[in-house]
Amino acid sequence: xxxxxxxxxxxxxxxxxxxxxxxxxxxxxxxxxxxxxxxxxxxxxxxxxxxxxxxxxxxxxxxxxxxxxxxxxxxxxxxxxxxxxxxxxxxxxxxxxxxxxxxxxxxxxxxxxxxxxxxxxxxxxxxxxxxxxxxxxxxxxxxxxxxxxxxxxxxxxxxxxxxxxxxxxxxxxxxxxxxxxxxxxxxxxxxxxxxxxxxxxxxxxxxxxxxxxxxxxxxxxxxxxxxxxxxxxxxxxxxxxxxxxxxxx
Amino acid sequence: xxxxxxxxxxxxxxxxxxxxxxxxxxxxxxxxxxxxxxxxxxxxxxxxxxxxxxxxxxxxxxxxxxxxxxxxxxxxxxxxxxxxxxxxxxxxxxxxxxxxxxxxxxxxxxxxxxxxxxxxxxxxxxxxxxxxxxxxxxxxxxxxxxxxxxxxxxxxxxxxxxxxxxxxxxxxxxxxxxxxxxxxxxxxxxxxxxxxxxxxxxxxxxxxxxxxxxxxxxxxxxxxxxxxxxxxxxxxxxxxxxxxxxxxxxxxxxxxxxxxxxxxxxxxxxxxxxxxxxxxxxxxxxxxxxxxxxxxxxxxxxxxxxxxxx
Ligand SMILES: Cc1cc2nc3c(=O)[nH]c(=O)nc-3n(C[C@H](O)[C@H](O)[C@H](O)COP(=O)(O)OP(=O)(O)OC[C@H]3O[C@@H](n4cnc5c(N)ncnc54)[C@H](O)[C@@H]3O)c2cc1C
Numbered sequence: 001x002x003x004x005x006x007x008x009x010x011x012x013x014x015x016x017x018x019x020x021x022x023x024x025x026x027x028x029x030x031x032x033x034x035x036x037x038x039x040x041x042x043x044x045x046x047x048x049x050x051x052x053x054x055x056x057x058x059x060x061x062x063x064x065x066x067x068x069x070x071x072x073x074x075x076x077x078x079x080x081x082x083x084x085x086x087x088x089x090x091x092x093x094x095x096x097x098x099x100x101x102x103x104x105x106x107x108x109x110x111x112x113x114x115x116x117x118x119x120x121x122x123x124x125x126x127x128x129x130x131x132x133x134x135x136x137x138x139x140x141x142x143x144x145x146x147x148x149x150x151x152x153x154x155x156x157x158x159x160x161x162x163x164x165x166x167x168x169x170x171x172x173x174x175x176x177x178x179x180x181x182x183x184x185x186x187x188x189x190x191x192x193x194x195x196x197x198x199x200x201x202x203x204x205x206x207x208x209x210x211x212x213x214x215x216x217x218x219x220x221x222x223x224x225x226x227x228x229x230x231x232x233x234x235x236x237x238x239x240x241x242x243x244x245x246x247x248x249x
Numbered sequence: 250x251x252x253x254x255x256x257x258x259x260x261x262x263x264x265x266x267x268x269x270x271x272x273x274x275x276x277x278x279x280x281x282x283x284x285x286x287x288x289x290x291x292x293x294x295x296x297x298x299x300x301x302x303x304x305x306x307x308x309x310x311x312x313x314x315x316x317x318x319x320x321x322x323x324x325x326x327x328x329x330x331x332x333x334x335x336x337x338x339x340x341x342x343x344x345x346x347x348x349x350x351x352x353x354x355x356x357x358x359x360x361x362x363x364x365x366x367x368x369x370x371x372x373x374x375x376x377x378x379x380x381x382x383x384x385x386x387x388x389x390x391x392x393x394x395x396x397x398x399x400x401x402x403x404x405x406x407x408x409x410x411x412x413x414x415x416x417x418x419x420x421x422x423x424x425x426x427x428x429x430x431x432x433x434x435x436x437x438x439x440x441x442x443x444x445x446x447x448x449x450x451x452x453x454x455x456x457x458x459x460x461x462x463x464x465x466x467x468x469x470x471x472x473x474x475x476x477x478x479x480x481x482x483x484x485x486x487x488x489x490x491x492x493x494x495x496x497x498x499x500x501x502x503x504x505x506x507x508x509x510x511x512x513x514x515x516x517x518x519x520x521x522x523x524x525x526x527x528x529x530x531x532x533x534x535x536x537x538x539x540x541x542x543x544x545x546x547x548x549x550x551x552x553x554x555x556x557x558x559x
Contacts, residue, residue: 016512017377026381038494094349095358118494122376124361129319129349138424139319141346144487154427158487160342160440162431164316169423178477178494179487214358218371218384226519229540231531235553238525238541246523246540248444248502249469249558 001111001148001170002057003046005080006101007039009064009071010121023219035071038116040078041176044183045146046114047079054148057081059108063092063100069199076194077186083199088211090204094122096211098130103207105135110171112153117142117175128175138168142177250334251280251305255326257343258285258293260315265441266339269398271300274337276366276401280304282333283410286325286417288315294412301407311417316429317343320421323350328418330355330391334369340395340497341440342488348395357389362497364400378493378516398440399499399520432486439489442472444502447491447518448484449476451507451528451547458484461551462506468558474498474518476508492517507547510535527551 011017012032020027035043049055060075062068063086072083086100105113115128132139140155144163147154156165158177186194204211232238242249252274257264267283274281282305285294294308309325326347330336336351338344340362352359364382365373371386372394439445446466452458458479466473475485477492491498493516503521508514510526510533518524519538526539527547536542543550 011377013513017380019381026377093358095353095356098353120378120493123378123493124359125345126349126352126359126361129346130353130359132319133323133350133353138421139346139350140424141319142342158342159429160488161433162429162486162488164429165427166318167425167427172424177487178490179481214389215360215385215387218386220376220381220383223375223379223382226538228537229524229542231536231542231544235543235550235557238543238554239557241541242502242523242525246502248523 001055002059002108003049003055004059004061004105004108004110004113005039005042005046005075006061006097006113006115006127007043007071007075008036008116008119009033009062009068010036010119013037013120019220019222023221025217025220033067035074036116036119038118038176040183041178041180042114042116043075043078043080044181045176048181049148050079059084059110061086061101061104063088063097065089072199073194074186076197077191078184082197085199085201086204086207087201088204090211091213092211093213093215094124094126095130095214096209097127098134099209100204100207100211101131102134103209112170113173115173115175117177128173132173135171135173138172140166140168140172141175143174144177144179146174146180251282251332252277252335252337253326253329253333254281254283255322255336255338255344256283256285256293256297257339257341258287258290260287260290261292263293263296265403265438266341266398267297268300268403269401270337270339270396271302271404272401273363273366273394273396274335275302275404277335277369279334282307284309284326284329286314286322287317288312298410298412299406299408301405303408303410306410306412307415308412309415309417313420314417316426318421318424318426319347319350320424322347323354324418324421326351327354329415333391335392335394337394337396340397344395348393352393355391355393357391357393358387359393359395360385360387361395362397363394364397378512379519380512397497399497436466437470437472439472439474439496439498442498442500444469444471445474445498445500446471446504446506447474447476447508448479448506449508450478450482452479452484455484461547464555465504465551468555469502476514505535505539506551508535509533510538
C-alpha cells in the first residue's frame with residue numbers, strides 16, 4: 001500500500017523567534033529552517049511500516065515556496081521514495097493545505113496519510129483533521145502507536161486521562177504525537193541517494209485549488225514579558241514568601 | 250444569529266474547559282446555545298442548563314455517541330451549523346480532535362487557541378510557542394474557534410436554559426473505538442488546577458518522580474505535571490505533559506522541579522500567576538520566568554519543602 005506524508009518547512013525548534021517591530025509578523029530572515037518535528041515522526045513511522053513490509057511506497061509532499069524542496073530532500077533521505085512539491089508563494093493556511101492534499105490524494109490514491117499533529121510555527125493543529133473531513137475518511141489524531149492489519153489500521157491515541165485505541169478502515173488519516181517513535185538521522189549515503197530520487201512539482205492550479213488565505217493577519221505583537229523574580233536563599237524563605245508576599249499558600 | 254458551544258464531558262460530568270469556552274462566547278455577544286452530545290448524558294445537559302449566559306441546550310444522545318468520535322461529532326455539528334454565526338469548542342485534546350473537521354466541511358477557516366476576542370470577527374491567538382500574538386480576522390460566514398481555556402474565566406452558575414433533544418445522525422461506522430485505558434486520580438485535573446507541581450528530567454526516574462513529588466502535591470493540594478523529557482522517559486503519563494505540544498496551564502502556583510525551562514515548556518505554563526523553580530543550575534532558563542527560584546539539589550530541597558509545609 002501507498003502512504004502519503006505531508007512535510008512542512010518551519011523554523012528550527014531551537015530558535016526563539018523575534019517579532020518585527022512594525023507588527024507585520026515574525027522575522028524569519030536568515031533563520032535556520034528545518035522539517036516540522038512532528039512531520040519527521042510521520043516520515044519515520046511510514047519508513048518503519050515499509051521496513052516491516054506493510055507499505056510499498058512512501059510519497060512525501062510539501063506545499064509552499066521553492067525552498068520546501070530542501071524539506072522534501074530531507075524526507076527522501078529518511079526513506080521516502082519520491083516527493084511532490086506543490087509550489088506557491090501564497091501564504092498557505094491549513095484549509096488550503098488540506099485541499100491541496102485532497103487533490104493529491106485523488107491522484108495518488110494512498111491507503112494512509114500520516115501527518116504531524118501540529119506545525120511548531122502556527123501551532124494550528126488542523127490540517128490532518130481537515131484532510132480527513134474532505135476525504136470523508138476516518139481519522140486518528142495524536143497517535144502514539146500504529147499497527148496495520150489487513151484493510152484497517154489500529155491506532156492508539158494520546159487523550160485526556162490516558163489512551164484510546166481506534167480501528168479505522170483504510171483509507172484513513174493519522175496525525176502523530178511525540179511518543180510514536182524517535183526519528184532516525186539521515187546517513188550520508190542516504191542523503192546522497194535522496195538527491196537522485198524523483199521530485200515532481202505541481203501548482204495549486206494543477207490541482208484546481210483556490211489557496212487564497214481566509215484569515216487576515218492584522219498584526220503580530222510580542223506577548224507581555226514576564227519579568228524574572230528573585231532567587232531565594234533557602235526553603236524557609238520560599239515558604240514565607242509564598243505565604244506572606246504571593247499569598248498563594 | 251446565535252453562537253454554538255460544544256460541551257466537553259465524559260457522559261457524566263461537564264469538563265471545566267467548557268465553562269471557559271462559554272465565557273469566550275459571551276465576549277462575542279449573541280445568544281449562546283450549547284450542544285451536549287454523547288450517550289446517556291442528560292446529567293451533563295442539566296449542568297449546562299444552569300450556566301449563566303446559556304439560553305438553549307441541545308442534547309443529542311445515541312449509543313454510538315458514547316466514545317464521541319470526531320467523525321460522528323463533526324457530522325452532528327455540521328448538520329446544526331446553519332443557524333449559527335460562531336461555533337466554539339475548547340482547545341483541548343477533545344476540541345482539537347473534531348473541530349477542524351467541522352471547519353473543513355463548512356469550507357471555513359478555523360482560528361485555533363483563541364486567547365482574546367476583539368470583535369465578532371477578530372481574535373487574538375498565540376503562534377510560535379506563544380512567542381508572538383497574532384490578531385486575525387475572518388470574513389467566513391461561520392467563525393469556527395477553538396478557545397484556550399486558561400485565557401478566559403469560568404462562566405458562573407445562574408442560568409435556566411431549556412434542554413431540547415436533537416437527533417443524532419447515523420454512525421460513521423468506518424471508525425470504531427476498540428478500547429480505552431483511562432487512569433483515575435484523586436488529584437485535581439491538571440488543566441484547571443489551582444496548584445501544579447511539575448517534574449522534569451532532573452528527577453532521574455519514575456520512582457523518584459513519585460517519591461518526591463507525590464508528598465509535595467499532597468501538601469499543596471496540587472495536580473501533577475511534567476516536562477516532555479520526563480514523559481518521554483516514562484516518569485509520568487502522556488497527559489501530564491505541560492507545554493506547547495501538551496497541556497496549557499495557568500494555575501495560581503506552578504512549582505517546576507528539575508525542569509530547565511525550554512521554550513516549548515514555557516509555552517505551556519508562563520501564564521501561571523506565581524512560578525517557583527527548583528533547579529541546581531543557576532543559569533537554567535526557568536529562572537527567567539520564575540517569581541521565586543531556589544538553586545540547589547532537588548533531592549534535598551523538595552523533602553525540606555514538604556516538611557516545612559506540613
Ligand atoms: C516538537 C517538540 C515539541 C516539544 N514539546 C514540549 C512540550 O510540550 N513540553 C515540554 O516540556 N517540552 C517539550 N519539548 C521538549 C523541550 O524542548 C525540552 O527538551 C524539554 O522541555 C526538557 O525537559 P526538562 O526540562 O525536564 O529536561 P532538561 O532540559 O534535561 O532539564 C533538566 C533540568 O533538571 C536540572 N537538574 C538535574 N538534576 C537536578 C538535581 N539533582 N537538582 C535540581 N535540578 C536538577 C538540570 O539543571 C536541568 O535544568 C518539545 C520539543 C520538541 C522538539
